[in-house]
Amino acid sequence: MVCGESKKDVRQLVPVLKFNTVLNDAARQHYRPITDILFAVMPEMMERKIPAANVQQSFMLAAVLSITPQLPAARVLCVGSYEDTAYETLLRMGYCVEGLDPNVDGRDLDAYTKENPSALGTFDTVFSTSVIEHVPNDNAFVQDISRLLRPGGCAVLTCDYRNAWRPGEPLPPTDERFYRLSDLRERLVGQMRSVEFVDEPDWERHEPDFEYGGCHYSFASFVVRKKIG
Numbered sequence: 308m309v310c311g312e313s314k315k316d317v318r319q320l321v322p323v324l325k326f327n328t329v330l331n332d333a334a335r336q337h338y339r340p341i342t343d344i345l346f347a348v349m350p351e352m353m354e355r356k357i358p359a360a361n362v363q364q365s366f367m368l369a370a371v372l373s374i375t376p377q378l379p380a381a382r383v384l385c386v387g388s389y390e391d392t393a394y395e396t397l398l399r400m401g402y403c404v405e406g407l408d409p410n411v412d413g414r415d416l417d418a419y420t421k422e423n424p425s426a427l428g429t430f431d432t433v434f435s436t437s438v439i440e441h442v443p444n445d446n447a448f449v450q451d452i453s454r455l456l457r458p459g460g461c462a463v464l465t466c467d468y469r470n471a472w473r474p475g476e477p478l479p480p481t482d483e484r485f486y487r488l489s490d491l492r493e494r495l496v497g498q499m500r501s502v503e504f505v506d507e508p509d510w511e512r513h514e515p516d517f518e519y520g521g522c523h524y525s526f527a528s529f530v531v532r533k534k535i536g
Contacts, residue, residue, distance in 0.1 A: 326530035327508035330362045338365035363465040367393040381431035387438035434463040453499035456533040468527035479520035502531040
């Protein structure tokens with residue numbers, strides 16, 4: 308259990324230098340103290356992960372803690388909670404975080420929003436780690452996330468990113484797509500409506516530095532806030 312004074316330590320341990328960026332080797336080094344905490348809290352789960360991909364979970368934990376000042380009173384949802392180490396660590400910190408995953412309860416985000424209309428517009432933070440690239444209809448996925456956010460609430464996502472990718476080119480197993488600059492800057496934001504980036508993105512300034520399934524790509528973070536009014 309991560310509790311007591313250690314809660315404060317985790318929240319202050321590593322500042323989020325950039326919310327909308329590429330999580331590269333420099334980010335791996337920056338968030339290494341968070342990665343060490345994830346290993347300490349749930350070593351067996353972390354051992355099942357691809358080491359170079361753990362930067363996504365480490366960033367996610369730091370980002371959710373940083374962008375949700377209302378904790379522990381905030382309402383937070385993890386979309387894709389199965390084996391999500393950021394989600395599991397938040398629970399062990401004693402925070403009330405709702406988890407959603409077809410591997411756990413058979414419900415995806417679409418089913419959840421349809422079954423829980425009273426949840427729309429109520430979440431302070433919705434986060435999802437490396438899920439969206441596996442979703443067939445990602446437009447509907449981000450629309451549902453934006454509908455769940457209250458005004459001023461934030462969505463924090465990570466995704467597989469390769470700006471040079473074109474449809475029909477190779478992808479890692481189970482991926483539907485790589486994300487490109489136009490997807491992040493225009494298409495997804497346009498689908499969500501009434502949201503704005505929490506900081507100025509710099510995705511285009513980084514080269515791919517991760518290889519899996521015969522593909523060379525990166526991890527991008529995508530963080531937006533729902534506008535008030």
